[in-house]
Structures are given as C-alpha cells and as structure tokens.
Amino acid sequence: MLVWSRSGRLVIWVIFALIFGVLFLAPLAVILLSSLADQWNGVLPNGLTTEHYADVAKGAAWNAVKASLVTGFAASALALVSGTWAALSLRLQGPALKRLLGLLFFIPSAVPSVSVGLGLLVAFSHPPLLLNGTIAIVMIAHFVLISAFTFGNVSAGLARLSPDFEQVASSLGARPAYRLRHVTLPLLAPYLVAAFGLSFALSMGELGATVMVYPPGWVTLPVSIFSLTDRGDIFAGAALTMILVAATLVLLLGLERITKRATGS
Amino acid sequence: MSAVAFTGPSVMDIDAAKIRGAGSNVHFDKVSVAYGAHVVLHPLTLDIAPGEILAMIGPSGSGKTTALRAVAGFVRPASGRIRIGATDVTDLPPYERGLGMVVQNYALFPHMRVEDNVAFGLRAQGANKALISERVKDALATVGMATFARRYPRELSGGQQQRVAIARALAVRPRVLLLDEPLSALDAQIRRNMVEEIARLHRSLPGLTILYVTHDQTEALTLADKIAIMRDGRVCSHGPTTELYRRPPNRFTAEFLGRANLLPVTVAEAAGPKGFATARHGDAVLTGAGRDEKAGDKSLLCIRPQHLSLTADSEHTNRIVGTLSEVHWQGELTHLVLDVDGTPVRVSATKLPVALPEPGAKVPLFFAPADTSLLPEDASV
Numbered sequence: 001m002l003v004w005s006r007s008g009r010l011v012i013w014v015i016f017a018l019i020f021g022v023l024f025l026a027p028l029a030v031i032l033l034s035s036l037a038d039q040w041n042g043v044l045p046n047g048l049t050t051e052h053y054a055d056v057a058k059g060a061a062w063n064a065v066k067a068s069l070v071t072g073f074a075a076s077a078l079a080l081v082s083g084t085w086a087a088l089s090l091r092l093q094g095p096a097l098k099r100l101l102g103l104l105f106f107i108p109s110a111v112p113s114v115s116v117g118l119g120l121l122v123a124f125s126h127p128p129l130l131l132n133g134t135i136a137i138v139m140i141a142h143f144v145l146i147s148a149f150t151f152g153n154v155s156a157g158l159a160r161l162s163p164d165f166e167q168v169a170s171s172l173g174a175r176p177a178y179r180l181r182h183v184t185l186p187l188l189a190p191y192l193v194a195a196f197g198l199s200f201a202l203s204m205g206e207l208g209a210t211v212m213v214y215p216p217g218w219v220t221l222p223v224s225i226f227s228l229t230d231r232g233d234i235f236a237g238a239a240l241t242m243i244l245v246a247a248t249l250v251l252l253l254g255l256e257r258i259t260k261r262a263t264g265s
Numbered sequence: 266m267s268a269v270a271f272t273g274p275s276v277m278d279i280d281a282a283k284i285r286g287a288g289s290n291v292h293f294d295k296v297s298v299a300y301g302a303h304v305v306l307h308p309l310t311l312d313i314a315p316g317e318i319l320a321m322i323g324p325s326g327s328g329k330t331t332a333l334r335a336v337a338g339f340v341r342p343a344s345g346r347i348r349i350g351a352t353d354v355t356d357l358p359p360y361e362r363g364l365g366m367v368v369q370n371y372a373l374f375p376h377m378r379v380e381d382n383v384a385f386g387l388r389a390q391g392a393n394k395a396l397i398s399e400r401v402k403d404a405l406a407t408v409g410m411a412t413f414a415r416r417y418p419r420e421l422s423g424g425q426q427q428r429v430a431i432a433r434a435l436a437v438r439p440r441v442l443l444l445d446e447p448l449s450a451l452d453a454q455i456r457r458n459m460v461e462e463i464a465r466l467h468r469s470l471p472g473l474t475i476l477y478v479t480h481d482q483t484e485a486l487t488l489a490d491k492i493a494i495m496r497d498g499r500v501c502s503h504g505p506t507t508e509l510y511r512r513p514p515n516r517f518t519a520e521f522l523g524r525a526n527l528l529p530v531t532v533a534e535a536a537g538p539k540g541f542a543t544a545r546h547g548d549a550v551l552t553g554a555g556r557d558e559k560a561g562d563k564s565l566l567c568i569r570p571q572h573l574s575l576t577a578d579s580e581h582t583n584r585i586v587g588t589l590s591e592v593h594w595q596g597e598l599t600h601l602v603l604d605v606d607g608t609p610v611r612v613s614a615t616k617l618p619v620a621l622p623e624p625g626a627k628v629p630l631f632f633a634p635a636d637t638s639l640l641p642e643d644a645s646v
Contacts, residue, residue, distance in 0.1 A: 164372035168430075170359035171337055171366035172386030172437055182385070186376045 028245070034238035052239035061240055063217075064224040065247060068204055071135075071220055075142035076150070076199035080192060082143075083150030087158055088184070102155070109148040117141055117212025133215045141209040146202045150195040157191025193259040197252050204248045221247075289350035289363075289440035289474055290315045291336060296345035298331050306331045307498045308345060313441075313491075318467060318475040320485035320506075322521070323495030329478045332495070333443050336476060338362050349440055360389075365434030369446040371426040373418035379405070379429050380414040386437035404432035407466065424455040431466070435473075444477045448484060460487050482522050486510065494518050512554065512638045519567045519640060526573070526610045527565040528585070529642065532558045541634050547606050551583045553637035563642045570600070570613040572636035581631035585610075589628045592621065603628060 003009050034040065038047035086105060090098045108116055120141050124131035131137040165187060169179045185192070207222040214223055221244040228237035291313040298306040306328040313319040321329040334340040336347055338359035346355045354362045365386075373382050383404050387397045405411045408428040418426055427447060434442055444463075448456045464487060467473060479485055485492050486506060493503040494517065502509060502518040513519035519527060530544035530551060535558060542555030544566060553566050574581050587603030587610055601612040612630065622628050 162370065162372065164368045164370060165374065167337070167339055167359070168366055168368060168372045168433075169374075169385065169389070170339075171362070171364050171443070172389060172433070173360050173363075174385070174389035175360050178389050182389070183374060187374070189376075 031238045031241050034235055035242045037235055037238075040235075052235045053243075056236050056239050056243070060219065060224065061243065064219050064221045064240070065243060067218050068221040068244070069247065071138055071142055071218075072200045072203035074139050075146060075203050076196050078139070078143050079147040079150040079199050080154075080196050083147050083152075083195060084154045084188070084192065086151050087154040088180075090155070091158055102151075105151045106148045108144045113141075113145055113206065113208030114212060116144055117209030120144070120209070121212055132213075135215060135218050137213045138210060138215070138218055138220070141213050142203045142206055145206060145209060146199040149202060150199050153191055153195035153198060154188065157188045161187055190259050193255050197255045200251060200255075201248055204244060290317075290348075291319075291441055291474060291476065292348040293332070293335075294346045294348065296332070296335055296342045296347055298328075298335055298340050299343040304343075305498050306335070306342075309500060310345075311493060311500060311503060313474055313476060315474055316472045317490045318477055318488050320477045320479060320489035320492045321495055322479055322482060322485045322492060324480065324521075326497075327495035328498040329493075329495045330445060331498075333445055333476055333478045336362075336441070337364060337366055337443055363440040364443055365437055365439030365441075366443040367427070367430045367434050367445065367447045369449045371418070371423075371430045371450070373426055373429055373433070375418050377417075378414070379410065379416050379418070379421070382418065382429060383414075383433045383436050385433060390437070400436045400438075404436040405429075407435060407469070408432045408462070422455075423451050424459060427451065427459060428462070431463075435470075439473075441474045441476060444475060444479075446479055447477075448479070448481070456481075456484075460484050464488055486522070492522070494521055496521075513567055513640060515640060516565060516642075519565075519638075523569055524611065525567045525569055526608075527567055527640075528605065528608055528610070530564050530566045530639070532560055532562040532564050532639070535559055542639055544639065546585065549583075549585050551585070551637075552634040553583075553639050554635065555639045558639055558641075564639045565642050567638040567640055568610075568632050568636065570611040572632050573610070573612040573614075574631045575612070575614065575618060575628065577629075577631045580633040580635075583632045583634060583637070584629055586627055586629050589622050589624050589626050592624065601628075603630065605630075 003012055033045055035052055036048045036050065037045035038049045038051075040046065083105075086101075090101055093101070120137055121132060123129065124137055124140075131140070161184070165183055166179055169183045174183070205222060206220075207226060210220050211223055211226065214220065219227075221240060225237045225240045225244070228234075228240060293309045293311040295308040295310055296306065297304060297308045305326075309328075309332060311319075321332060323329050331340055335342055336349070336354075338354065338357065342355060346353055348354065349362065349364075352363075373379075374385065377385065380401050383401045384397045387400055392400075401414070402411065405414055408431050410425060410428050410432060413421060413425065413429070418429070421429065427450075430447070447463075448459050451459060460483070467475065467488070475488075477485070477488060489506050491504060492506050492509050493500050494509070495501070496517055502514050504514075509518060510522055513522060513525065516527060519525040528546050528551075530546045530553075532542055532544050532555070533550065534543040536542040536555030540554055541552050542558055544551050544553060544564060546566065551566060558564050577584070585605050587605035589601060589603050590609075591600075591602040593600040593602075597615065599614050599617055601614065603610045603612065610630065
C-alpha cells in the first residue's frame with residue numbers, strides 16, 4: 001500500500017520504529033548493556049566495564065566459540081550436501097512421491113529439539129550405534145535439525161530455475177555430471193550460500209538438542225550461555241551471547257559478500 | 266577445419282564441410298506423445314530434408330513444441346521412432362543427439378561470459394583449446410557479435426542475447442538446429458531484423474537443417490522452405506511454403522496462414538485443362554483455381570485480402586459486391602472489411618480511390634482467377 005500524504009508516512013515510520021525498537025532492538029540492547037554493565041540496579045547500568053569479556057576470554061569461552069563454529073560448519077556443510085542432493089533427486093520424482101518425501105524431510109523441524117536430542121541419545125547409546133558421549137552425536141543432532149531448511153532453500157531455488165538452462169546444456173552435448181557442475185550448481189549458488197548461512201545461524205543458536213547430547217569438552221556457546229545464566233552469572237552470559245552474535249554476523253556478512261561476487265549483483 | 270576431438274561416444278563429430286554441404290534429415294515415423302491418457306501429439310510422420318528449414322506453426326497447445334522436444338530428447342515418444350540422418354535417436358539421451366537448440370528466453374548461462382557460453386558445448390564434449398578458440402571466434406563472427414566476447418549476458422540487449430544463443434548452438438556444428446519460438450521475446454522491430462539475419466545465416470550455412478517452431482506466420486513464411494501447420498496434436502497440412510500459401514488444402518490452413526477470405530460457393534463447372542473451375546456465389550459467377558471438385562459441390566473460394574481490388578482491370582475478371590462496414594488506415598496499408606452476403610471479407614489495399622466510400626456503401630471488389638483457390642468446405646479441418 002502506498003501512502004501519499006507526508007503525515008501518513010510519518011505515522012507509518014513511527015509505528016515501524018516502535019515495533020522494530022521494542023521487539024528487535026530492545027532485547028539486543030539489554031544484552032549488550034548487560035555484557036558491559038558493572039552493576040545494574042536501576043533502569044540503566046550503574047557503570048560500564050569490559051571485565052566480563054575478559055573473564056569469559058580467560059575461561060572456556062574460546063573453546064565454546066571453537067566448538068560452535070566447528071559444529072556449525074560441519075553440520076551445515078553436511079546438511080547442504082544432503083539437502084541439495086535430496087532436492088535434485090526429488091525433482092525427478094512424481095508429484096505424489098515428491099510431496100511425501102518433502103514432508104518427511106521437514107518432520108525434524110516440527111519436533112521440539114529436546115525430543116530430537118532425547119531420541120538420538122536413546123538411539124545411539126547401544127552398540128553397534130554407540131555415539132553417546134562423542135562429538136559426532138552433536139553434529140548429527142544439528143544436522144537433523146537444520147537439514148530441512150537447506151532442503152527447503154535449495155528446493156525453492158530449483159523451482160525458480162528455468163528448465164531451459166539444463167535442457168540447452170544437454171542439447172549441446174553436456175552429460176549430467178558436467179551439466180550439474182557447470183550449469184545447475186553455479187545457477188543455484190545464491191540459494192546454496194543462503195541455505196548454508198541459514199543452517200549455520202540455526203546451528204550456532206541451537207540449545208535444546210545439544211544440551212541433551214553434548215559430551216564433556218565440546219560445550220557450544222549456547223550451552224555455555226545457558227550454564228552461566230543458570231548459575232546466575234547474567235553479565236558473563238550476556239558477554240558470551242554478544243560473542244555468539246558477533247561470530248554469526250561476521251560469517252553471514254562474509255557469505256553475503258561471496259554471494260554478491262558469485263552473482264555479480 | 267578439423268573435427269572435434271571428443272572424449273566420449275558422441276554423434277556430434279561433424280566438421281565444417283559437412284555442415285556447409287550436407288546437413289542431416291529428420292524423420293518422424295508415427296511419433297506420438299502422451300501424458301497419461303492425454304495424447305498431445307498424435308502419430309506424426311514427417312520428413313525434414315537435409316538443409317531444409319521446416320517451420321512448425323499452430324496455435325498454443327497444437328503440439329508443435331512437443332514435436333520439437335521429442336527430437337531434442339526431452340519428451341519420450343509413447344510410440345514411433347525418430348531418426349536424424351541414419352541414426353535412430355529415439356532412445357538416445359539429449360546429449361548424444363548432435364543438436365543445437367535455441368529457446369525463447371535465450372537461456373544464456375548468466376555466470377559465463379559470451380565467449381564461455383559459446384564455448385560451452387565444445388568444452389562439454391572435450392574439444393581441444395585451439396579448436397574451441399577458433400570455433401568461438403567463427404560462431405561469434407557469423408552472428409556479428411565478435412566484439413562482445415568478454416561481456417556477460419546481462420550486459421547485452423535481447424536481440425544480442427539471441428544472437429549469442431544462436432552462435433552457441435552453431436559452435437558445436439549441430440546436425441540439426443532446433444529453434445523453439447526464438448524471436449517471441451523480442452519486440453517487433455528487432456524481430457523483423459532477426460528474421461532477416463536468420464535467413465542470411467541459413468544462406469551462409471545451406472547444409473544446416475532447421476526445425477523452427479513458431480506461432481508467427483510471418484517468420485514461417487519468410488524463413489521456411491516447408492511449413493507444417495499443427496492443430497490439436499496433428500499436422501493438418503504440410504508442404505512447400507509458397508504452395509501452402511497459394512493453394513491451402515483446408516479451411517484451417519487458409520485462415521491460419523495469411524487470414525484468407527473464404528467465400529462459400531457452389532461449383533458450377535469442374536476444373537478444365539487449365540485448372541480453373543467455375544463457381545457461383547449468389548448471383549456472381551466466379552472463376553477460381555480448382556482441384557477435383559465436381560459440379561454441384563459446396564466449396565470455399567479462398568482469396569487473400571491483398572488480392573482484392575476496388576478497381577477493375579483486364580486480369581481482375583471476378584467481381585463480387587459487398588457492403589463496406591469498417592475502414593482501418595495503417596499507413597502503408599488500408600484494411601477494409603466488407604459484408605458479402607453475410608460473409609465478412611477483408612481487403613488490404615495499398616492504393617485506394619481518391620474518394621473512399623463511406624461505411625454502408627455498396628462496393629464492388631475485383632480479383633484475378635489465378636489468385637484464388639477452391640478448397641473443400643469441411644468444418645472439421
């Protein structure tokens with residue numbers, strides 16, 4: 001809807017600023033201030049300090065950052081490969097099978113992540129599938145939870161890809177593998193990068209399943225934040241949250257630059 | 266030029282001499298295509314001679330694109346065989362058929378420069394670098410795009426993109442070039458230029474066999490050696506372009522190709538040795554090119570709008586009278602619509618009398634027997 005009057009536009013902007021400020025900015029601002037707060041007894045912190053960042057840096061923060069980044073990368077890469085493979089394969093199936101298998105792919109995202117974690121814990125606690133207490137089970141939990149989103153993103157990209165590109169490539173003599181590598185995947189690149197970015201962001205923030213399955217020595221950032229705040233160390237938890245936000249943002253901005261370069265936009 | 270050094274089994278091993286001198290024929294042998302119970306192409310038997318341009322035209326859903334896609338290998342025939350040259354390609358995958366294809370929206374790969382787009386097919390077939398470089402230069406020069414080699418498709422106009430798409434298809438030296446509504450996305454002026462360019466291109470590659478699918482009769486008439494007119498999944502007429510235009514075999518062909526006027530007549534006298542029959546339309550006795558009509562047969566007299574004149578002369582010996590209902594001036598041409606005993610008759614005139622009659626006036630129309638054709642009055646075709 002277009003608003004033509006100046007006062008009307010002003011009202012719209014004020015409403016937008018209020019909603020955005022209250023729902024999105026305020027929680028983040030509170031966390032940021034908490035991470036820098038010396039003490040907080042009134043409306044605003046009594047004083048500012050970087051002590052909490054120094055404390056978490058001295059503690060297990062960097063291990064948590066490393067665990068989260070490695071888990072996020074590995075699970076997202078695996079989800080990207082399997083989601084892309086599934087989307088490409090399902091494209092060749094009939095509409096009924098396509099719908100059914102597509103739905104199955106989305107089931108884990110509809111189940112509470114704690115239940116997924118519990119399910120994995122039970123399933124992988126007995127030989128021969130004894131993964132309980134390993135890093136692999138954390139990766140699997142993240143993979144199960146995020147793969148639906150990569151599949152969804154890549155499927156959406158494929159649906160928007162004109163079949164003409166691949167058909168023309170075939171008619172020119174390109175075999176399926178050559179066509180996939182030189183035509184289909186490059187054309188899907190923006191969707192692949194977006195799928196990876198979304199998966200990575202989801203993995204970085206994942207807590208419910210991770211808290212059920214993580215082994216000692218592989219504590220991810222969300223688990224560390226949960227532990228700190230659970231112990232009442234709110235300011236240190238806030239500092240770690242800001243590190244999590246910064247790490248995720250840096251990666252997502254990097255991916256955006258890659259996408260722009262790849263698509264030339 | 267040397268042949269492409271291919272790594273895999275390919276039917277695209279054709280050198281320049283072959284494409285210039287002896288393209289491959291395409292043979293549809295009772296080819297039908299169905300999606301479930303829905304038949305979109307009824308058994309089609311048709312030949313495209315080497316070096317020939319066959320235009321398939323028809324309304325949407327007539328099966329013309331399905332026929333082209335069956336040749337390309339993107340649609341599997343429910344029955345029948347397709348041969349290209351001596352090869353039965355019915356069961357071959359698209360990448361082994363030795364074709365070039367150009368589609369309506371160009372489908373240039375947006376992440377590749379023009380030169381890489383043109384080189385794509387040769388690289389896919391494992392040709393060596395020297396040959397690729399030579400062929401890319403040749404193909405781009407053929408379509409007048411040599412100076413655009415380093416550009417990306419997004420930096421080109423629609424007409425330029427289509428030229429690159431044609432160069433890409435030609436670079437692999439295809440046995441048959443498939444053009445699927447290649448000019449539909451272009452505006453009228455560029456489309457006219459491109460039709461002329463494709464005609465010029467075919468003159469420079471006379472051995473290249475082309476299957477050209479379009480809904481535009483002007484493109485078909487300008488380019489094609491032969492035309493196949495499709496309707497409801499069937500070929501309703503097929504023949505040399507001029508023959509089909511001058512002597513349409515049925516009502517649909519006459520109306521689809523050139524929007525002919527069809528005047529209902531009763532044959533008075535069958536065609537004589539010179540091929541002219543006499544027919545009656547109301548009180549008017551008309552002479553027209555006949556086929557095998559017999560006296561008393563109900564028939565249609567086909568007259569093109571541009572063959573009707575408002576003035577008599579020695580050649581225009583047939584005369585009918587109509588009531589003028591509409592006049593549309595379009596610069597070079599003026600289109601008149603007259604009512605001749607309930608049949609609307611269109612006239613396209615370049616020269617008109619100084620005093621143009623007013624709508625409602627009775628206007629005589631004259632036409633030459635040689636510009637007419639009798640065809641059967643059969644509503645089913």
